[in-house]
Amino acid sequence: MKKIYVFGLALTLLFSGGCANMNNMGKGATYGTAGGAAAGALLGQAIGGNSKATLLGMAAGAVIGGLAGTGVGHMMDRQEQDMRNALAQSEAIAVQREGNVLALTFKSDFTFAVNSAQLRPGLYAELDRVAQVLATYPQTTITVAGHTDSTGSEEYNQTLSQKRADSVKNALIQRGVAPQRITAIGYGEGQPIADNNTDFGRQQNRRVNVYINPAQQQYQGQNQYQNQGQYQNQGQYQYVNY
Numbered sequence: 001m002k003k004i005y006v007f008g009l010a011l012t013l014l015f016s017g018g019c020a021n022m023n024n025m026g027k028g029a030t031y032g033t034a035g036g037a038a039a040g041a042l043l044g045q046a047i048g049g050n051s052k053a054t055l056l057g058m059a060a061g062a063v064i065g066g067l068a069g070t071g072v073g074h075m076m077d078r079q080e081q082d083m084r085n086a087l088a089q090s091e092a093i094a095v096q097r098e099g100n101v102l103a104l105t106f107k108s109d110f111t112f113a114v115n116s117a118q119l120r121p122g123l124y125a126e127l128d129r130v131a132q133v134l135a136t137y138p139q140t141t142i143t144v145a146g147h148t149d150s151t152g153s154e155e156y157n158q159t160l161s162q163k164r165a166d167s168v169k170n171a172l173i174q175r176g177v178a179p180q181r182i183t184a185i186g187y188g189e190g191q192p193i194a195d196n197n198t199d200f201g202r203q204q205n206r207r208v209n210v211y212i213n214p215a216q217q218q219y220q221g222q223n224q225y226q227n228q229g230q231y232q233n234q235g236q237y238q239y240v241n242y
Contacts, residue, residue: 072214076100079137079212086129093126100214104130106168108206115152117163119171127168131175134212142177143211144169144184147191149202154189162186168208 080097083104087093092110096103111123119127134142146165148157165184173179194201 072100075137075139076102076214079133079140082133082136083130086133087126090126092123093130102212104210104212106208106210107203108164108208109203111208112164112167115160117160117167119167124171127171128175130210131172131177134172134177134181135175137212138178138181139215140181140212141215142172142182143213144172144182145209145211146184146186147205147207147209148189149205150189150192150196151202158186158188160186161188164208168210 076097080095080102083102084095087095087104092107094105094107096105106123111120112118113120134140144165146161146163146168148161150157152160162184163186165186169182169184172182189196189205192201192205193207194204196202196205
């Protein structure tokens with residue numbers, strides 16, 4: 001078991017030291033390798049009952065996990081580039097990326113009229129482009145999150161945020177995105193990313209976010225984008241089915 005500990009420690013140091021300078025595809029390979037090695041070690045120990053079997057299982061798992069992580073990262077790289085190309089001229093939708101999660105922010109003032117969940121007609125062409133990219137990558141799942149500012153009652157804002165998330169979800173379904181891939185959630189005024197005491201802050205808080213995740217990646221918690229465009233992750237991601 002001492003050999004297993006030393007080998008595991010070496011893997012941990014290697015992965016933690018190298019990730020900072022990697023691109024998204026490289027990170028995917030690294031995380032996949034680490035996860036595969038851990039799973040392989042457990043399986044090898046269970047089957048062989050000794051250190052040699054554990055190390056062999058770890059090595060095999062690392063190879064399989066690394067290939068899976070590379071594939072996911074490469075797929076998300078291509079989807080990100082396609083989405084940025086499709087929305088290059090857009091003022092209504094911003095594209096951001098963190099790890100293997102791609103996020104689109106629909107700015108409410110371009111997307112909806114005040115106190116309305118009806119999509120503005122001017123957004124239809126951009127929704128067409130978004131849906132076309134999403135349909136090209138069926139290996140992803142989609143979470144549509146609606147948010148409001150703090151103007152009005154908390155109950156009203158909760159309902160409005162859900163209706164706006166549903167409107168974006170339904171628009172994507174109408175444009176060919178499979179409904180089983182999409183979950184719509186209204187967060188009301190509970191997750192501000194800016195100061196609700198200013199007009200600019202309230203404008204930032206009125207938004208719909210669309211999170212695009214690899215199918216192997218289960219989304220838990222919330223993700224937020226701060227004013228400066230810096231990604232803030234307040235949840236956890238669990239990789240499965242590699």
